[in-house]
Amino acid sequence: DIVMTQSPDSLAVSLGERATINCKSSQSVLYSSNNKNYLAWYQQKPGQPPKLLIYWASTRESGVPDRFSGSGSGTDFTLTISSLQAEDVAVYFCQQYYGAPPYTFGQGTKLEIK
Amino acid sequence: QVQLVESGGGVVQPGRSLRLSCAASGFTFSSYAMYWVRQAPGKGLEWVAVMSFDGSIKYYADSVKGRFTISRDNSKNTLYLQMNSLRAEDTAVYYCAKTPTRSGSYCDYWGQGTLVTVSS
Numbered sequence: 562d563i564v565m566t567q568s569p570d571s572l573a574v575s576l577g578e579r580a581t582i583n584c585k586s587s588q589s590v591l592y593s594s595n596n597k598n599y600l601a602w603y604q605q606k607p608g609q610p611p612k613l614l615i616y617w618a619s620t621r622e623s624g625v626p627d628r629f630s631g632s633g634s635g636t637d638f639t640l641t642i643s644s645l646q647a648e649d650v651a652v653y654f655c656q657q658y659y660g661a662p663p664y665t666f667g668q669g670t671k672l673e674i675k
Numbered sequence: 676q677v678q679l680v681e682s683g684g685g686v687v688q689p690g691r692s693l694r695l696s697c698a699a700s701g702f703t704f705s706s707y708a709m710y711w712v713r714q715a716p717g718k719g720l721e722w723v724a725v726m727s728f729d730g731s732i733k734y735y736a737d738s739v740k741g742r743f744t745i746s747r748d749n750s751k752n753t754l755y756l757q758m759n760s761l762r763a764e765d766t767a768v769y770y771c772a773k774t775p776t777r778s779g780s781y782c783d784y785w786g787q788g789t790l791v792t793v794s795s
Contacts, residue, residue: 601781603720610770610785611712611720622783654720658780662734664710666720 563587563657567667573675580642582670584655589635592659599659602631602640605669606651614653615640642672650674677701677784679771684789687761697754697771697786705729705749708779711756713767714788723769724756728777739765761793 564587574580590599598618603611613622615631618638628643642649655667683695697709711723724745726733733745744757754771768790772782 599780603782605720610787611782612785613781613783616781616783656720656722656781662722662725662779663736664722664725664779664781666722669719 562663563590563659563665565655565657565665565667567653567655567670569670570668571671571673573673574642574645575675576647577644578675580645580649580672582640582653582672584633584638584640584667586636586638586657590657590659591635598634598638599657600631600633600638601656601658602629603654603656604649604651605654611654645672645674647674677773679773679784679786681769681771681786681789684769684791686792686794688795689762689793691761692757692759693761693791695756695758695769695771695789695791697756699752699754699771699773702773704747704752706777708774708777709747709754710770710772710774710779710782711745711754712770712772712782712785713765713791714770715764715767718767721767725774725779726754727779732778734779758791761791763793765791766793767791 568583600618602615605611619631652669658664678700680698726745742760746755768788770788771786773784
């Protein structure tokens with residue numbers, strides 16, 4: 562199974578500042594035949610289900626603010642929030658969906674306001 | 676709009692069974708693979724099972740293989756999770772989620788979840 566490891570486990574950032582969350586997979590999730598990275602990012606606010614932010618590592622879901630961006634390839638990925646807003650306080654998860662299941666998640670990164 | 680509504684959760688004793696349902700609306704249910712994902716209290720997300728659009732392909736996490744069964748009734752727009760031989764470690768909020776493909780990928784919509792508590 563592919564193991565997903567996020568860093569850091571928690572992060573405190575000032576309003577308006579940049580937040581960066583990393584996700585590393587134990588094996589590549591880049592499918593060479595289509596050059597796509599099978600990696601998604603989700604946001605989960607307290608008491609709510611997860612919400613899809615990014616898929617194919619860098620494609621923003623419709624309606625997601627453009628301050629959210631995803632980057633990376635192969636085994637190393639990053640979710641960046643360019644200018645942190647109060648409503649971005651949440652736990653963020655990465656997930657790989659490469660090949661056959663299990664489609665494993667990272668352990669989550671808790672983002673707070675400094 | 677897409678709606679996924681889970682039901683069937685509750686408190687159950689270890690070793691007993693429970694069946695969860697997920698009623699889908701707002702999209703062509705029979706065209707998309709569906710997931711179950713769970714989240715133990717205060718913990719992260721754990722992928723549980725996925726079923727293809729037509730029910731022909733299903734996969735399970737090792738932690739539930741042989742105890743849980745995913746199924747769907749496309750005529751009723753409903754996804755199910757039959758959970759047998761429940762253990763304390765199965766205690767979690769169970770989410771139903773839709774994928775944008777026929778066979779499984781990321782999840783583009785999630786239900787609100789239903790809480791399953793396994794306790795004597």
